[in-house]
Amino acid sequence: MAPGWKTAYRDWAAAGWNGVAGPTDWGGQGLPHAIGAVCTEMWNAASMAFGLGPMLTVAAAESLAAHGSEELKATYLAKLISGEWMGTMQLTEPHAGSDVGALRTRAERTVDGSYRLTGTKIFITYGEHDLTDNIIHFVLARIAGAPSGTKGLSLFLVPKFLVKEDGTLGERNDARAHSLEHKLGIHGSPTCVMVYGDRGGAVGYLVGEENRGMACMFTMMNEARLAVGLQGVAVAEAATQRAVAYARERKQGRTPGMDPTASVPIIAHVDVRRMLITMRALTRAARTVCYATAVAIDRARRAADPAVRVAGEERAALLTPVAKAFSTDIGSEVASLGIQVHGGMGFIEETGAAQHYRDARIAQIYEGTNGIQAIDLVTRKLPMAGGAVVTAYLAELREMIDAVRAANDPAFGATAPRLAAAADALERATSWLLATLATDPDAALAGATSYLRLFGATAGGCMLAAEALAASRQADGAADKPGRIAIARFFAENIAVQAPALAEIVTEGADAALTGTAGIGRS
C-alpha cells in the first residue's frame, strides 16, 4: 500500500468508523444506515481509493451477519465490523462479468464440512494488501454437480490465513493475488487477479445454503450499490469544492464595463457560475436520492410495523438502481465540469481536478454497470406489486410538488410547474414501459438508460424542492435557506426541464434505436 495508508487505516478503524452502522451485538455502533451513508460520502470524498476497501468490508460483514452460521459469525464478524480484518467481494472472472452465472470457480465438499475452492477471479478490490493481518474473501463458486447459471452458485468465506480454534492466525490459505491491475483511476486501491487452488484447493466455508449464493451476495450487493452511488456523490462534492476554490482565485478577463487593464476572478463570469451551480445542483440531487435509499433501508430493517418494513424494502429495491447509476453518472459529469472550470490546469495533474475525473469513472462500471442498473429498474423494479410500488412513489413526488406550489413563495420561481411537467413525463414513460415490457421487451430496454435518468432527475428535483421548502420554514439564517431555494429552483428550471425530452426518448425513440443499431457490428 502507499506510504502512510497503514497508519491512516488503523487510526480510522481504531476510532470506530468501520462499525458505524454495524450490529451492536458484534461491536458495531448500531447507528441508522442514513448516518452510515453520510459517513461513506465523507470518506470517499476524502479519498475514493481509501473508502472503497472499508465499503466492501462493511458489505461483507452485512452478508455474514444476515446469512452466516453462528460459528462463522463468532470467528469473523466482530473483526470485520471493527475493521481489524478487511473483507473482499469476489464474483468476476475473465469470462463472467455482468453474466455472473457463467462463472467457473469450483468448490468441492470435504469430510470435515468445509470446501476446497479452485479457480481464478479478476478485478478483485483490495484482494491483497498489508493494511490488516488477515483478509476475509467472500467468493462465489459452483459446487460440483450444482445447476448451471446463477441458481447453482454458492457463497464461501475464504480467509487469507486460516484461523485456529483459539482465534489466532494459522497457515496461509491456498488463495493468492497473482497480479495487480494498472488502472485509469483509484490508484491507491489494489485491484487483483486472485488464484485459488494452486496447491490443492483453498479452504472455504459455506455462507448460507448451498446454491443460494446469489441471495447472500445480493445482501452485499444492494449495500454496495448504494455505497457506490455515494461514491459518485462524494467525488462530485469534492470536485465542486475544488472548482469553487479555483474559480475564486484564478483571475482572467473582465466583466462588461470594467476597467480594461484589470481582471476578475473567473467566478465573476456567468458561464463559470453556470458550471458551478450545475455541479452543485447535480451533486445535491444525487445526494437526495442516495439518502432516500438509505432511509428506506432503515425503515425496512427497523420499523416496528411489519407493513412499514415491507414498504421500506420495496422502496429500497426501487431506488437502489437509481441511487447507483444516476449518482455515479453525475459523479463523472460533475468531475468533468470541474476540469472545465480549471481550464488547461484541469488537465494537468497537479490541481487534483483530473484525479476526480479518473476516479469517478469506475463507479459507473463496477457493482453492476449502469446499463445493467437501468435494465434492473425497468424489468424487475417497475413491475413490483403490479406497478403499485412505483405508482406510490410517483404519488409521493406529486405531494412534494403540491407543497411547493401551495407555499406560494416567489423565491421558488417556476419550480412547481417545471417539476409537475417532469412528474407527468415520468408517469407517461412509466405507464408506457409497464405496458410495453410484456409485448415488446427490446423496445422497453432501448429506453431503459434514458428512463433511469428521467427517474433520477425527477425524484432528485422533487426532493431538492422539498428540502428547500423545509429550510424555508426554519428561522432566517438557519439551514442556508436562500442557497437551498436557489439550488432547487435552478435544478427545476435548468435540469428537470429535460424530463419531457427523456420521456420522449423512452416512448418514441425505441424504433429508431432498434432499427438504427441493427447494423452496428456488421463489418
Ligand SMILES: Cc1cc2nc3c(=O)[nH]c(=O)nc-3n(C[C@H](O)[C@H](O)[C@H](O)COP(=O)(O)OP(=O)(O)OC[C@H]3O[C@@H](n4cnc5c(N)ncnc54)[C@H](O)[C@@H]3O)c2cc1C
Ligand atoms: C477497478 C475495478 C474494481 C472491481 N472490483 C471488483 C470486486 O471487488 N469484485 C468483483 O467481483 N468484481 C469487481 N470488478 C468487476 C466489475 O464488477 C465488472 O467489471 C463489471 O461488473 C462489468 O463486467 P465486465 O467488466 O465483464 O463487463 P461486461 O459484462 O463484458 O460488459 C461490457 C459492456 O456490455 C454491457 N452488457 C453486458 N451484459 C449485458 C446485458 N445482459 N445487457 C445489456 N448490456 C450488457 C455492459 O453494461 C457493458 O457496457 C471490478 C472492476 C474494476 C475495473
